[in-house]
Amino acid sequence: MNIEETINQRSNSSCELCKADNSLSLYAVPPEDASDADKSIQICQTCFEQINHSKELDANHWRCLNDSMWSQVPAVQIVAWRMLKRLSSNAEVWAQDLLDMLYLDDEMQAWAEAGQTADEEDGEPTKDSNGAILQAGDTVTLIKDLDVKGAGFTAKRGTAVRNISLTSNPEHIEGRVNGTRIVLLTCFLKKSN
Numbered sequence: 001m002n003i004e005e006t007i008n009q010r011s012n013s014s015c016e017l018c019k020a021d022n023s024l025s026l027y028a029v030p031p032e033d034a035s036d037a038d039k040s041i042q043i044c045q046t047c048f049e050q051i052n053h054s055k056e057l058d059a060n061h062w063r064c065l066n067d068s069m070w071s072q073v074p075a076v077q078i079v080a081w082r083m084l085k086r087l088s089s090n091a092e093v094w095a096q097d098l099l100d101m102l103y104l105d106d107e108m109q110a111w112a113e114a115g116q117t118a119d120e121e122d123g124e125p126t127k128d129s130n131g132a133i134l135q136a137g138d139t140v141t142l143i144k145d146l147d148v149k150g151a152g153f154t155a156k157r158g159t160a161v162r163n164i165s166l167t168s169n170p171e172h173i174e175g176r177v178n179g180t181r182i183v184l185l186t187c188f189l190k191k192s193n
Contacts, residue, residue, distance in 0.1 A: 006037040016076045017083075018064040020044035027051070029075045031114050041075045051079065059092050069102050074111075077104065081112045088165045089136060093174070093181060096136075096165040124170045132191040134173060136166050140189040142177075151180050160192060 001009075004026060014021045023045035049055040050062075062083055069080035081102055087095035104112055126134045129143055139162045146155040161175035161184065172183050 003035070003037045003040065007040060007042045010037070010073065011042045014042075015044040015047055016041045016071065016073065017043055017047045017068045017079060018061065019068075020046065027079075029078050029111075038073075039075055041073065041079060043079075051083065057086065057090065059087055059090070059095075062087055062095070065095075066098060069098060074108055077102070078108060078112045085136065089167075091165075091167045091174070093165075096174070100163060126166050126170045126173060126186060128189045128191045129187050130190060134164065134166065134186065134189075134191060136164065138164055139192040140164055140173070140175070140184075141192050142184075142188060143190050144188045146184070146188060148177065148180070148182055151178075151182065153178055153180075155182075155184075161189070 007026060010016075013024070015024060024042050025045070025048060026040050027043045027048060028040045043051070046055075046058075046061060050057055065080045065084055068076055069084070071077055071080070081099070081104060084095045084099040084102065088099055128134055128140060134140065139160055142155055142157055142159045142161070145157050148155055155177045159177060161173075161177055163175070165174040167174060167183065171186050173186060173189070174181060174183055176182075177184075
């Protein structure tokens, strides 16, 4: 059985991300080539165009990742991780929540991050109060007590905010403080080691 037949059988003749059953094609998950069924997935035209930035990202289309991220196929998990990462950097809170649940071992994490740098370096970097560059998933510490409007509590100085999300504004990040997801100004944060 050739690669295309193997993947078609594995995917039940549908997109391995959104389950669409029309306009399907093989997609070699970068930086891999298409010579291995384990490094390729079958996707629809809509997924392909958004993965390759040829069409604007439609966040609602990618709600399908809630199911496909649990696939047993590593290549599907890699693409799900990359798309969730892109969506969370576009301030999609639900995508960051799914990303928080998705576990990749060290080898798969390295594969997932390979090829991500070009996307993430397009805009101005997000920096903490000391000028250290922040990335999604980092841990930061508050350097000042902050009143959280609408939530009725004060985020205390020294509080660690783990697994932050970047936003489209380089002066803001999102993170959980006291179980509440809030937007924080980077000028009140210090990157933790």
